[in-house]
Amino acid sequence: MIIDAFLTPYFPETENQFENSLVVMIDVLRASTTVCAALNAGAKEVIPSDSLDKAVRIYNSLSREVRFLGGERNGLMPQGFDAGNSPFEYVPEKVKGRSVILSTTNGTKTFQKAKNAKHKVVAAFANNAVITEYIKILLSEYDSGDAKLVFLCAGTNGRMSYEDVLCAGIIIHEISQIYTDCTITDTADAARNLYAFNANDMKNFLMKSDHAKILAAKGFEKDIEFCLTMNTLPVIPIVGSNTIRALDI
Amino acid sequence: MIIDAFLTPYFPETENQFENSLVVMIDVLRASTTVCAALNAGAKEVIPSDSLDKAVRIYNSLSREVRFLGGERNGLMPQGFDAGNSPFEYVPEKVKGRSVILSTTNGTKTFQKAKNAKHKVVAAFANNAVITEYIKILLSEYDSGDAKLVFLCAGTNGRMSYEDVLCAGIIIHEISQIYTDCTITDTADAARNLYAFNANDMKNFLMKSDHAKILAAKGFEKDIEFCLTMNTLPVIPIVGSNTIRALDI
Structure with a gap:
């Protein structure tokens, strides 16, 4: 192993590297911890999005009852979002059964890497x-x-x-x-x-x-x-x- | 400080970062150590070149008595070079008073960074x-x-x-x-x-x-x-x- x-x-990225x-x-x-908090609070899923625009587009494509828009830029919650990037904001009353769209500065880019990983x-x-x-x-x-x-x-x-x-x-x-x-x-x-x-x-x-x-x-x-x-x-x-x-x- | x-x-590079x-x-x-060896052996200068082609062009532009072409790709000496990247090859008998053109895989790229540094x-x-x-x-x-x-x-x-x-x-x-x-x-x-x-x-x-x-x-x-x-x-x-x-x- x-x-x-x-x-x-x-880092140098190559095809099929992972x-x-x-x-x-x-x-x-805080992105890793916030993902854990959201899922532990019963969120159906977390959808990471590297861009704010894309996050809002995904949010708009989902029905009101199941969507929740969270994230940060430079640590702070973007205007119109349901939550920032604090794990304390991802509680059952807010996210249970919902799709949490999460856009953060560093974490979400990382979560979208390594396409070919097993x-x-x-x-x-x-x-x-x-x-x-x-x-x-x-x-x-x-x-x-x-x-x-x-x-x-x-x-x-x-x-x-x-x-x-x-x-x-x-x-x-x-x-x-x-x-x-x-x-x-x-x-x-x-x-x-x-x-x-x-x-x-x-x-x-x-x-x-x-x-x-x-x-x-x-x-x-x-x-x-x-x-x-x-x-x-x-x-x-x-x-x-x-x-x-x-x-x- | x-x-x-x-x-x-x-790493993310920005204008005037350094x-x-x-x-x-x-x-x-071995590039750092080879630079030290060449200069310690009395080389006039070391000219780092990230590409082999450019290294050969610089070499050809200098007169026979003052030029010395060294470097490696994947650790080994490229064909036609005077030396590889071993510090032991940079001795006074070979490099004293000369311009050593050095092209290595990792080091020379680094030596050419940080243009604006003091x-x-x-x-x-x-x-x-x-x-x-x-x-x-x-x-x-x-x-x-x-x-x-x-x-x-x-x-x-x-x-x-x-x-x-x-x-x-x-x-x-x-x-x-x-x-x-x-x-x-x-x-x-x-x-x-x-x-x-x-x-x-x-x-x-x-x-x-x-x-x-x-x-x-x-x-x-x-x-x-x-x-x-x-x-x-x-x-x-x-x-x-x-x-x-x-x-x-």
């Missing part, structure tokens, strides 16, 4: 334990030596974000303890080491990271605190061609 | 101590709070290479101990932490890295061993608009 990671969405891969998509602050899931700190268990199950279905586990970190405006890298790092740490003979690329190993280096004080460490500081300056301390807390939303988001749905568990 | 780093040449910056370019295996230098393990001292001198000339120190790591075919990141990490570690109130981005801090994490066994650690394994498979063990050794080539390569020259010291 190979474990690889991309710390930002900027074919047969198990791809884990991560944007801890499996795509969304990870956050909020669903870390269950998503790791599910990744183990998916990997067990591959022929030995044939699996490729790839982490796509959203980062912030094209730059590396520590919270995404450490979230990948925890999972890489777990999986590499089982698959002891796997090949780990420099990038994936860096994520694992950066997690191991900060495992004892991860939350405090991440509160001082670039993206947390940007969001804190905009008043999102409560979101940051929640997004950096482990295992609050035990949901497994599966990314399909146009939509993200929770695995029935 | 801000300390930032880019772990690969893939204006007023002190940019440190790093491709340890200062650009090339770092490797081979010149780590002297380049760190020179960076300190350059930083002392900035007004307090105004400096931006940026590390551009070449990586390997668009992917992160541990040896470049740890080479940046040593320098970031040194500088951040002096400028204790500087802002360090997540990426630069990651480089520093990855170095700190492996400082006691750096060379052994790097021998197992992605790029070292690729080069070892091609028979370049001697180059790897040399490129990962500290402070063998006490030279300060200054990157100009088209050429890299050694600082007179």
